[in-house]
Amino acid sequence: MADITDAEHHIVAASYHLMKALQTTKLMSSDVRGILEKLDFHLSTVVKINEDEPDGDSIRELEKSVVSSHETITSLHLSYSKVWASGPEVILEYLEAVGEVQRSIEALEGMPLSRMSNGVLEQAKTTLHMAMERLQNELIHILVQNKQCFEHEYPVFEVYPIYEESVISNEDDSVEDASLKGRSSSETEDCAMDLIHPDVVPQIKSIADTMFAAGYAQEFCLPFTAFWKDVLAEYSMILYVEQLSIEDVKRMEWKHLNSRIRKWRVAMTRIIGVYLGSAKRLFDQVLGEYDQVSIACLIEASRGPLFCLLNFGQAVLIGPHEPEWLFCLLDMYEVLADLVPDLDTLFSQETESLIRIDFHELLSQLGESVRVILKELGNRIATCTSTTPFQNGGIHPLTKYVANYILCFAEYEDTLPLLLQDQEPVRESGDEEQNMDGEADPNPACALAMYLQSLTSILEAALDEKSSLYRDSSLKHIFLMNNFHYTVEKIKNSKISPYFGDDWIRKHYVKLRQHAMYYQRTTWSSLLTFLHDDGKVGKATLKARCQHFNTAFEDLYKSQTRWVVPDPQLREDVRILASKTVIQPYRNFVRKISDSIGEKHIKYTEQELGVYIMDLLEGSSKSLSHSRKR
Template sequence: MAGIPDGGEHHVIAAVHHLVKALEATKILSDDNVMRTLADLDTHLSKMIRLNEAEAENIREIETRLMSAQHTIMSLHSNHSRIWDSTCVIVLEYLQAVAEVQRLAETLQNMPLQRSSRSKELFDQAHSILQMAMARLQEELIHILVQNKQRFAHECVSLLSCEQNPIYEEESVVPNEDELFENASQRESSSIETEEYVMDLIHPDVIPHIKSIADVMFASGYDQEFCQAFCGFWRGTFAEYLTILDVKQFSIEDVLQMEWKYLNSRIRMWRHAIKSIISIYLASAKRLFNQVLGEHGHISSACLIEASKAPILCLLNFGQAVSIGPHKPEWLYCLLDMYEVLAALVPDVDALFPEEIGSLVRVEFYELLRRLGDSATVIFKELGNHVASCSSTTPFPNGGIHPLTKYVINYIMCFAEYGDTLNLLLQAPDTVNSDVGQNAVATHLQSLTLILEANLHEKSNLYKESPLRHIFLMNNIHYMVQKIWGLKNCPLLWR
């Protein structure tokens, strides 16, 4: 009945019904078939009238309930600057009113809207009320998060792990006659591990409040709006954590142009930061996100990835820049330290960034792990060539211990701490379980000492006096043997 004004359809049906009654009462139409048709039409029209009356009554009831819920919502908006700062009774009243509007909107949406423009008007009104309530809920959510965010627990990830803690005496000096080598980096104390620790990122008491907001917004079809607000807050918070940890954004060019001492300090900060962010803060965030969104399937993981992706990629980008830097010997320990940190974080990364939704971060993480390992392997294998190329034109005074000997031995002493990692990196795929694969470091170090001995013999020939040649070789070889056999892991390196 297109074109009939609102409410007119009911009057038309009533008029037709009266007409049918009048026709049934007349004696002009005596044909049985006609009378049966009129009787059926009478019954049908009676049902339509009753249905229309029931629908009108239903609409009136919906309108009354909608107006009541709207009044409650508007009153609470006006009387409370922050509803969740009020009593539990007020919060419950608000949530019930919003849930009522959501139920009425669903009811109106399922009604045949073409029968009554009033039902469509009420649906639009309910939708507007929901929009207003959802905007307020977003504000309430951010307010709760801001007011209850826990202080950055810097003490649980002590900066002691960033301090330079050399475990060897400072004997890594540069051969005076050759500038190919710079100071060998001292082995940092990698035994300091960030303990497995999950902290409360927000006060535990407000988690039910956040979950109640999430549940109402998801039920109302505003899940994206909730996730945007929730993820946006934590994205900013993780960026703050990076600032507190003194992590800065550097381009590849910035990293390649850094002075060695400054780069070395930035790498120490990076190691500390990536351990803290992944193993502590993201692990804590995962627990929180699951508490709030765990009932909504993969949404929890997707939100965590969205919130943490930028800071994680910032950390990984710095690592990528370091991994493509020049293959100098002094870079080796930093690369190995970075590799070991990432290798230890593999289980955490797999758990935090699962399946396809976390593939971008996971792929970047594993790519950096591979590059660091490849770069460290290249430098380790090339160390012998650097030693061989270190020539002298004058004899070392008094046949003493040559700086090159101290330099190489200091490297070997450090390799004792990296034995397992280096063996893993040096293993060929077909020698993983063989003795050859397990003794790869020993093979390379034996080769390195032979190269050093050959170089020392060449340097000994610079002495004109034969006794000084022998004294020089005796002093240097004795120093080598004394230092190497004093290592705890000496049998592992030379077996």
């Protein structure tokens, strides 16, 4: 550059300030503004450079490089509204110009301070800043234009009915479908999705590398993180994730809360298991080489929805630890337990991350709540008392309640043993399984087996207590037989049966037969006493015995047609047992006395008696008072 006198310097300085004033006006075209920017660059350099300063030649070479790069960058800005949409050659030219400015800055910063070097350095930094602002805009444009849409369809649930009857209202035989265990068909799928079109990932990385190299890491990370933060917020809304206070959750009706919990499980699985896994892959592709930057951006982008989900879980835990909550809490626990590997992979380098800490704390608290409820379930069964006998000896709601809980435990056979093995087991003497060292078997499945069998033992004790309310001992045995049969059949024909074993089932079938025999004796023994004929009694006595038998049978018929045995096969077996007990003795009795007292005193034939016995235990009272006398 030619020498300039002081007068020329003042003229240039005046022109420079005039140009600065012109730049402030908004009434000019982009072409005129581009010309002023070039003039600004040249004048600012001329004002500040003095050829007498040291390293003048080197600085002038750097100046030429900066001027050339500035012109290239400005030209590309004017020529293309979006550089990264203009093809690889344009992108390469732009990146080379920016790289040249960066190298010039590094060289100038390595020189001794002088008015000459500072002037060029200031202009180089101005050029670089202008380029960085453009790169920010390019980044946002690429993200907006190439974002991939997630599959927003709400997941289809496979529904497993869990009938939760109220123990408190145990006189009501209704069954309410109070809870559904839903499994999303996609909950266990390992599927990472492309958050953005794969073809533009290298473009985003080139912008990241350029901005990081220029010292503009924060200027890249802020819009990049903010964009994905907004995307996740939008996706969370689609998954029905919303901020709810503890009071909001406490005020919810059970069905509404249960629905919320199901959506919470889906959102947890989709966001942590799928979305954030996909986000981490993208963030690592773009920022993985910059130490902790990638994970820091991922945490910042995801903290809002994640804390919202975790806070909801904490709010649910504040509710009462009632048995009716058990399966909802188990579902929540299983979702989190399944997601532990995903979460630990996402935040593997952030052991102190609040997200990770809160996640594991919620998982632990859910497990503890489940343990408390499992214990409370046994207490509730044991303390379920009645003041009146259950109508007609049928299946008590408590039996259905416990049996259905036990059956539903099969859906959690991987989780429950782990939660129960830390509990202090209650074993019966001689029932311990021993390992090779002589210690109790540590197999977690044993803990579940012991717990389940303890529930049935508590149930049996409660049923035995309830049976004492019956005045008629025959009905007492019908009641126990019905309830034992219901429990054993439910368990035997379910996936939970291995936790009870064949020996348990055999023992309970023995109990069933015992109650059937007790029923037979207490019901029909009194009738059989009337059918005794030793040949030494008179006709009047025989007639009286016939009359007493008829009256006793009619009373029995009236009461026991009202009694109920709901299971058709069990009912048939009991009737057959009754027929075998009564019909043959009645046949022999009638054969012996018919010639002596005449058929008119024999009210029922053996065939009629057999038919009437088949009317018993239907749950609908009938009467024989108007039967035809023979």
